[in-house]
Amino acid sequence: MILTIAISGYRSLRNLVLPLERLTVVTGANGSGKSSFYRALRLLADVAQGRVIASLASEGGLQSTIWAGPETFSRGMKDGSVPLQGTVRKNPVALKLGFASEDYGYAIDLGLPIPPPPPSYFSLDPAIKAEAVWAGEVLSRRNVFAERTGPTVTALSTSGQRQILLHDLAPFESMMMQTADPKNLPELLHLRARMNGWRFYDHFRTDPHAPVRQAQIGTRTPVLSSDGADLAAAVATILEIGDATGFHAAIDDAFPGSTIEIIEDRGRFELLMRQKGLLRPLSTAELSDGTLRYLLLVAALMTPRPPSLMVLNEPETSLHPSLLAPLSRLILQACERSQLIVVSHAEELVTALGAENKALMVRLSKVVGETIAEGIETPSWNWPSR
Known part of the structure; x- marks a missing residue:
């Protein structure tokens, strides 16, 4: 089961880290960031199929999907006492996606490409800057067993020593696709197969x-x-x-x-x-x-x-209100066999799913353009270093 989902720099999701349960219901008003959350999950799944760059391109590229607000907010910006304004950027532009399950975690960091010396048709494609796969809930130097920094992929050998698997991985290729094999990284192969099964x-x-x-x-x-x-x-x-x-x-x-x-x-x-x-x-x-x-x-x-994970986005669309109660019963039965994330703005469905206390209820809202999860304690999370 996935325990934590993390999204940074994607549309209004400047830095959203959420806990997940067997059934997680994500709701909120129109424009609160529900659709962005759903699309970010799909992008994460696309990594395991080698489609994350193409999927970003279909949304207008990294420049169109990246967080458009300031890198940080001052206290005055948040309470409205000073106007919202940009600041001198301290960190590179980045779109980061990741998750941690009961056994493995994975994260990817995409950024702006470094223009190659010759002209390229694909100069707008984002570049994969860093990736990591680790054991447990939170990434650390002690539990990471495969990581990618720039074009170099390193992994723990059977003797526990770090070895270089690749030193020339292209910026548009994920280590998830290029280094997963039964001999060197069976864990990565298992993780990729699991992500491929998400629906x-x-x-x-x-x-x-x-x-x-x-x-x-x-x-x-x-x-x-x-x-x-x-x-x-x-x-x-x-x-x-x-x-x-x-x-x-x-x-x-x-x-x-x-x-x-x-x-x-x-x-x-x-x-x-x-x-x-x-x-x-x-x-x-x-x-x-x-x-x-x-x-x-x-x-x-x-x-x-x-599947291990199924995500439903606004399943109430076109349904008569009389069907929402039967749908909630169907979802509650399904979460006994799969982990489910339901993104919905139908209060009747949300209420029905939360009535038996079997669901984690996540209500999204916006503060100064940033999507936040109301009243949710942020789980521990570390991103891989570039």
Whole structure:
């Protein structure tokens, strides 16, 4: 289980270090930084797939995503007695992401590139300045077993001595991708596989032309795709190798008297929903956005292959208020199998998830443009040195 998540220099998240529980609910007003928190988590996951530079580029590059406020705040700036103003920067520009779990921790530091002597097409790409992997909750010189400073990667050998694994790692390549192997760094290989298994579900596409509203070629699908296009195959997999009884109970909890069935025609799968009072089942093309989104959430949360971490961003989108209580029960059941982070601004859902004291409630707000977590004690955290 992840115990701590740390984000520094990303949009309004100047320096946010949060504890996590089995179920963590992140809420707050519009503009408080919830979306930035969610996107920062996705960026962290992208490191394990070698996509963090490309993902930053899709957001406008480091220059567009970096914290735009002053490096530090004076007391007068915070209480409004003096105007907000920039100061002489003491530290280099940096976007830092990291987490610590019960066994391993990882952090990455991205900064502005040093222009190479010849012209480059990629001079706007951020450079990876530092990385570290350690054992335990807080990074220190005593528990780090692999670190990267500039182009050099060092790691502990089997004899406990530090050795250089690479001395020419490119600034756009993570040591997570280049040095993880069963012989030298099996821990890094294990950590990368775990991060690759994290799942993120954002706004499912349910417009009239969405693939989920049409029959799709289906194969066994223990993990619903992030866009939900393979819903019918995912539900068929749950019914065949997962908790079919629990699935039907979840549907009846939200839509009393309704049932789901899957039809297959020459390899194409289609989901049908039978509703009380109707003489024929409805296809996904006929379902409302809210009903379809709820079915997608059920398929995601009842996966036969639970991940170590699942993140839901505003799962209440398009849902009728009557569905929020069943959704909260579904989430509470799912967190018994996976660690969940739910980002939501729906007070009814937030209240329902917090009612049984099973969730850590994190309420974000902004102070002088900076996102803070109200009333949350900041865990200990150290960033790797450049």
